[in-house]
Amino acid sequence: MSKIFTDKDANLDVIKDKKIAVLGYGSQGRAWAQNLKDSGLNVIIGLEREGKSWELAKNEGFTPMHTKDAVRDADIIIFLVPDMVQRTLWLESVKPYMKKGADLVFAHGFNIHYGLIQPPNDSDVYMIAPKGPGPTVREYYKAGGGVPALVAVHQDVSGKALQKALAIARGIGATRAGVIHTTFKEETETDLFGEQVILVGGIMELMKAAFETLVEEGYQPEVAYFETINELKMLVDLVYEKGITGMLKAVSDTAKYGGLTVGKFIINQDVRNRMKEALQRIKSGKFAEEWIEEYGKGMPTVINGLSQIQNSLEEKIGAQLRDLIQKGKPKS
Numbered sequence: 001m002s003k004i005f006t007d008k009d010a011n012l013d014v015i016k017d018k019k020i021a022v023l024g025y026g027s028q029g030r031a032w033a034q035n036l037k038d039s040g041l042n043v044i045i046g047l048e049r050e051g052k053s054w055e056l057a058k059n060e061g062f063t064p065m066h067t068k069d070a071v072r073d074a075d076i077i078i079f080l081v082p083d084m085v086q087r088t089l090w091l092e093s094v095k096p097y098m099k100k101g102a103d104l105v106f107a108h109g110f111n112i113h114y115g116l117i118q119p120p121n122d123s124d125v126y127m128i129a130p131k132g133p134g135p136t137v138r139e140y141y142k143a144g145g146g147v148p149a150l151v152a153v154h155q156d157v158s159g160k161a162l163q164k165a166l167a168i169a170r171g172i173g174a175t176r177a178g179v180i181h182t183t184f185k186e187e188t189e190t191d192l193f194g195e196q197v198i199l200v201g202g203i204m205e206l207m208k209a210a211f212e213t214l215v216e217e218g219y220q221p222e223v224a225y226f227e228t229i230n231e232l233k234m235l236v237d238l239v240y241e242k243g244i245t246g247m248l249k250a251v252s253d254t255a256k257y258g259g260l261t262v263g264k265f266i267i268n269q270d271v272r273n274r275m276k277e278a279l280q281r282i283k284s285g286k287f288a289e290e291w292i293e294e295y296g297k298g299m300p301t302v303i304n305g306l307s308q309i310q311n312s313l314e315e316k317i318g319a320q321l322r323d324l325i326q327k328g329k330p331k332s
């Protein structure tokens with residue numbers, strides 16, 4: 001079994017006197033900045049523009065600075081802007097202004113693994129990759145818990161890069177849940193695979209396909225929504241709490257039999273073959289190439305895809321039912 005690092009393996013002392021510049025105040029940036037600050041660390045926020053993120057950071061107790069000023073005397077520089085923005089930010093606002101030998105830190109390996117950022121030889125380069133969305137990183141930390149993470153070291157000039165990665169993992173709460181040591185390559189490839197094949201792409205299309213099949217066959221959309229989208233959370237919660245076996249034990253024997261037989265008919269060998277194809281595209285760098293090109297064109301596929309989803313029947317039904325559904329949620 002992989003070694004799992006927890007609080008007892010991570011000491012904040014190694015970074016407690018360092019100035020930490022968090023670049024970006026979005027999904028992860030906001031969560032990391034607040035968690036690191038609440039862990040007693042010295043955090044400053046670096047942003048390119050005085051826009052929405054700037055206002056939010058200010059309203060939440062930070063004094064944001066322009067990136068070039070934030071990195072000037074930072075000891076640790078954390079890239080928490082979108083992956084496609086990091087290279088330009090690095091070249092234009094970090095590299096020319098950073099202190100010699102400052103640490104470069106990432107939450108995902110994309111830019112280092114695919115060679116978009118070439119760090120100087122005298123910097124420690126490491127990663128702490130939370131295995132969950134930014135708002136959850138904050139929510140779990142505030143409630144006394146944490147979201148698990150992976151750590152990896154790309155360059156270790158000081159000989160302390162892993163210790164510092166674990167300290168940051170502790171500062172954001174991840175060592176409360178468990179941290180695994182990996183490589184930039186393994187994190188990048190598995191993270192992209194996970195979000196494409198199941199967490200974002202797979203689950204979204206499975207929900208949509210099941211919902212739309214029922215509606216096309218004349219069933220009430222509200223019934224279809226409860227069945228194919230809303231209840232998913234409860235079954236995933238059971239898997240989260242008690243494993244797949246625990247989930248199977250909670251459902252009827254009819255659901256167990258139907259699930260164990262029809263599940264394999266739906267997610268069949270063809271699907272597994274296409275999963276391997278998707279992984280191959282990631283490993284070969286083809287996906288990265290395509291994503292960089294899409295970003296360069298202004299992300300038309302992302303913008304159109306999002307707009308189609310926003311205007312879909314399942315989203316309209318979900319919006320109508322959500323107030324009522326939320327009232328049924330446990331209050332704790």
Ligand SMILES: NC(=O)c1ccc[n+]([C@@H]2O[C@H](COP(=O)([O-])OP(=O)(O)OC[C@H]3O[C@@H](n4cnc5c(N)ncnc54)[C@H](O)[C@@H]3O)[C@@H](O)[C@H]2O)c1
Nearest residue numbers: 024025026027028048053080081082083085107108133134
């Ligand atoms: N979103 C997640 O839950 C998640 C989970 C694990 C790892 N990561 C990784 O964390 C990093 C940050 O991702 P995110 O989703 O938190 O980013 P995000 O999209 O939420 O970042 C938005 C922030 O980046 C800044 N920003 C946006 N566009 C910019 C531009 N053109 N120039 C300069 N600054 C700009 C702004 O401060 C903005 O608030 C990425 O490497 C991502 O892969 C994200």
Ligand SMILES: CC(C)(O)[C@@H](O)C(=O)O
Nearest residue numbers: 131132133191195199200
């Ligand atoms: C939250 C995810 C999907 O796990 C992350 O990898 C991301 O890129 O947002």
Ligand SMILES: [Mg+2]
Nearest residue numbers: 108191192195
């Ligand atoms: Mg990701």
Ligand SMILES: [Mg+2]
Nearest residue numbers: 131132191195
């Ligand atoms: Mg991920």
